[in-house]
Amino acid sequence: xxxxxxxxxxxxxxxxxxxxxxxxxxxxxxxxxxxxxxxxxxxxxxxxxxxxxxxxxxxxxxxxxxxxxxxxxxxxxxxxxxxxxxxxxxxxxxxxxxxxxxxxxxxxxxxxxxxxxxxxxxxxxxxxxxxxxxxxxxxxxxxxxxxxxxxxxxxxxxxxxxxxxxxxxxxxxxxxxxxxxxxxxxxxxxxxxxxxxxxxxxxxxxxxxxxxxxxxxxxxxxxxxxxxxxxxxxxxxxxxxxxxxxxxxxxxxxxxxxxxxxxxxxxxxxxxxxxxxxxxxxxxxxxxxxx
Amino acid sequence: xxxxxxxxxxxxxxxxxxxxxxxxxxxxxxxxxxxxxxxxxxxxxxxxxxxxxxxxxxxxxxxxxxxxxxxxxxxxxxxxxxxxxxxxxxxxxxxxxxxxxxxxxxxxxxxxxxxxxxxxxxxxxxxxxxxxxxxxxxxxxxxxxxxxxxxxxxxxxxxxxxxxxxxxxxxxxxxxxxxxxxxxxxxxxxxxxxxxxxxxxxxxxxxxxxxxxxxxxxxxxxxxxxxxxxxxxxxxxxxxxxxxxxxxxxxxxxxxxxxxxxxxxxxxxxxxxxxxxxxxxxxxxxxxxxxxxxxxxxxxxxxxxxxxxxxxxxxxxxxxxxxxxxxxxxxxxxxxxxxxxxxxxxxxxxxxxxxxxxxxxxxxxxxxxxxxxxxxxxxxxxxxxxxxxxxxxxxxxxxxxxxxxxxxxxxxxxxxx
Numbered sequence: 001x002x003x004x005x006x007x008x009x010x011x012x013x014x015x016x017x018x019x020x021x022x023x024x025x026x027x028x029x030x031x032x033x034x035x036x037x038x039x040x041x042x043x044x045x046x047x048x049x050x051x052x053x054x055x056x057x058x059x060x061x062x063x064x065x066x067x068x069x070x071x072x073x074x075x076x077x078x079x080x081x082x083x084x085x086x087x088x089x090x091x092x093x094x095x096x097x098x099x100x101x102x103x104x105x106x107x108x109x110x111x112x113x114x115x116x117x118x119x120x121x122x123x124x125x126x127x128x129x130x131x132x133x134x135x136x137x138x139x140x141x142x143x144x145x146x147x148x149x150x151x152x153x154x155x156x157x158x159x160x161x162x163x164x165x166x167x168x169x170x171x172x173x174x175x176x177x178x179x180x181x182x183x184x185x186x187x188x189x190x191x192x193x194x195x196x197x198x199x200x201x202x203x204x205x206x207x208x209x210x211x212x213x214x215x216x217x218x219x220x221x222x223x224x225x226x227x228x229x230x231x232x233x234x235x236x237x238x239x240x241x242x243x244x245x246x247x248x249x250x251x252x253x254x255x256x257x258x259x260x261x262x263x264x265x266x267x268x269x270x271x272x273x274x275x276x277x278x279x280x281x282x283x284x285x286x287x288x289x290x291x
Numbered sequence: 292x293x294x295x296x297x298x299x300x301x302x303x304x305x306x307x308x309x310x311x312x313x314x315x316x317x318x319x320x321x322x323x324x325x326x327x328x329x330x331x332x333x334x335x336x337x338x339x340x341x342x343x344x345x346x347x348x349x350x351x352x353x354x355x356x357x358x359x360x361x362x363x364x365x366x367x368x369x370x371x372x373x374x375x376x377x378x379x380x381x382x383x384x385x386x387x388x389x390x391x392x393x394x395x396x397x398x399x400x401x402x403x404x405x406x407x408x409x410x411x412x413x414x415x416x417x418x419x420x421x422x423x424x425x426x427x428x429x430x431x432x433x434x435x436x437x438x439x440x441x442x443x444x445x446x447x448x449x450x451x452x453x454x455x456x457x458x459x460x461x462x463x464x465x466x467x468x469x470x471x472x473x474x475x476x477x478x479x480x481x482x483x484x485x486x487x488x489x490x491x492x493x494x495x496x497x498x499x500x501x502x503x504x505x506x507x508x509x510x511x512x513x514x515x516x517x518x519x520x521x522x523x524x525x526x527x528x529x530x531x532x533x534x535x536x537x538x539x540x541x542x543x544x545x546x547x548x549x550x551x552x553x554x555x556x557x558x559x560x561x562x563x564x565x566x567x568x569x570x571x572x573x574x575x576x577x578x579x580x581x582x583x584x585x586x587x588x589x590x591x592x593x594x595x596x597x598x599x600x601x602x603x604x605x606x607x608x609x610x611x612x613x614x615x616x617x618x619x620x621x622x623x624x625x626x627x628x629x630x631x632x633x634x635x636x637x638x639x640x641x642x643x644x645x646x647x648x649x650x651x652x653x654x655x656x657x658x659x660x661x662x663x664x665x666x667x668x669x670x671x672x673x674x675x676x677x678x679x680x681x682x683x684x685x686x687x688x689x690x691x692x693x694x695x696x697x698x699x700x701x702x703x704x705x706x707x708x
Contacts, residue, residue: 142546258515
């Protein structure tokens with residue numbers, strides 16, 4: 001049971017790294033809190049559902065569609081909202097309020113449009129039968145989702161550390177004003193990062209029916225809480241710290257389900273409290289973040 | 292002769308005047324206040340119930356209103372409904388608003404035990420009868436609280452009676468000795484889990500519960516839990532959850548390649564179409580579940596038959612986003628009980644309404660089965676037999692009622708293929 005929980009936690013953790021990655025990227029670059037992150041994930045899940053059901057589009061192909069559509073959606077949304085927020089005295093707090101409102105609007109519209117019921121995609125679409133891993137068998141869909149999540153994380157790493165745009169993005173993450181002073185088009189860099197953040201949420205959403213059983217318009221709230229736990233554990237503002245946060249969260253969740261299953265929903269809060277008390281900067285953080 | 296005729300005429304005129312006076316004192320509308328969850332975790336079970344109730348209200352109003360005995364006339368219904376967004380704090384505020392601001396004549400709770408739980412003390416404090424649609428938690432009902440009646444679902448503590456009776460009787464003969472019990476930690480399924488334990492213990496049969504764990508209601512991943520259950524080598528697994536739990540559990544079970552010899556889940560029976568869409572027909576084969584009214588075809592002595600209700604539902608809502616099933620029947624049943632109660636009550640006083648509803652106990656048969664209350668107001672009728680979903684040989688699924696024997700339509704397939 002221990003081995004199984006550990007391995008399942010690693011796979012699940014990889015997925016949760018993807019769930020939190022976009023949120024952390026947006027926070028890292030813009031210092032704003034996208035409370036609608038879970039709702040963009042939900043939209044990705046419904047997108048995958050509709051594309052599969054009406055056009056028989058495989059969810060793997062939907063990843064690329066989600067990447068293009070949500071990046072394209074994110075850029076104008078950035079220009080519409082974020083520059084105004086950043087001019088305010090307290091953009092972090094204002095962003096919480098604004099994106100909370102946006103989250104409510106998205107959930108309400110999705111409920112009206114899609115209905116409140118659960119929607120799902122058959123697991124066999126991502127592979128039939130269980131897959132063996134170190135002598136334990138796991139659903140094929142889990143393994144595909146885990147691998148896709150790892151590739152998405154790798155993609156973000158390459159984007160941040162191997163491209164010119166990534167260098168500029170990291171410069172903005174380190175110090176927005178200094179980046180502006182050196183002539184970087186901060187808004188352009190941030191807009192793309194915002195779009196990529198939303199696209200990562202949507203890609204995580206594509207796998208939600210497989211990892212979370214189903215998708216509903218209301219799923220965003222719970223996912224926001226889990227995402228926050230993941231990124232705070234890893235390091236707020238450090239997108240790659242999210243991987244560690246996701247794995248710690250995934251493994252802890254599976255251990256909780258094995259030994260204290262009734263209390264498993266307390267886990268995100270327990271981890272948040274613990275990490276804020278012991279290491280406020282997160283496991284990979286170098287300093288307490290500037291609030 | 293003439294004197295008698297004049298006397299009769301005067302008497303008739305007086306009676307008519309009296310009736311007119313009563314009718315004149317009648318309200319312009321009967322206000323029914325209720326909540327629904329258009330979003331959030333309970334939207335999927337709340338909206339079908341609300342739509343079912345609304346369908347009844349619209350039907351009544353199309354016929355000129357509902358007959359209210361104290362006024363001897365039909366009075367239009369005004370349905371005052373607020374969205375609690377699946378939030379218990381919001382629900383508590385809105386229940387108070389319905390009572391104190393809207394001053395509703397009849398208070399109907401939202402669907403499910405979680406959103407009903409906050410209404411129970413509020414209704415009691417305000418001495419208003421809570422028409423509890425599907426909040427089945429056993430803790431809601433006590434002999435000292437006359438301000439609640441459960442209308443459309445049996446109280447949770449008796450739901451699993453046939454499951455336990457089967458496992459401790461026929462199951463033992465089939466070789467079932469080890470039972471795993473998994474449940475979501477809420478009033479609805481938590482109470483059923485308690486009941487399963489009690490029934491099994493009382494039966495003194497040679498069966499053991501080898502796995503007994505609760506999980507939070509928002510659990511969406513069961514792969515590790517399924518592996519843990521498998522490690523206990525059970526002969527039968529009872530999984531008690533809400534639709535989101537059942538969907539995740541059954542999908543994970545199918546994707547893991549694990550096949551338990553005997554598997555029970557609640558919603559494959561209650562929301563069959565919805566579960567078939569989300570889990571897939573393959574994932575539902577050989578499952579044991581509560582047998583839905585669509586299979587039993589309860590002979591409704593009041594209200595529409597099931598095919599008629601289905602047709603009315605489709606006409607009004609289409610094959611839309613709100614699932615037709617057990618919960619939609621529950622909402623409509625609430626309306627039928629109110630219709631009967633308003634037609635039989637001596638006054639609009641809350642305890643008189645309660646008395647009128649209790650008078651229906653054991654006598655009212657709807658598409659939801661026989662309406663029957665115990666003295667605390669808990670529903671003890673409308674109990675569903677144990678069924679099994681099996682392939683129909685044409686690529687689809689069919690229900691076989693396996694217990695109790697007097698309504699059984701076939702033998703259980705054990706172990707599951």
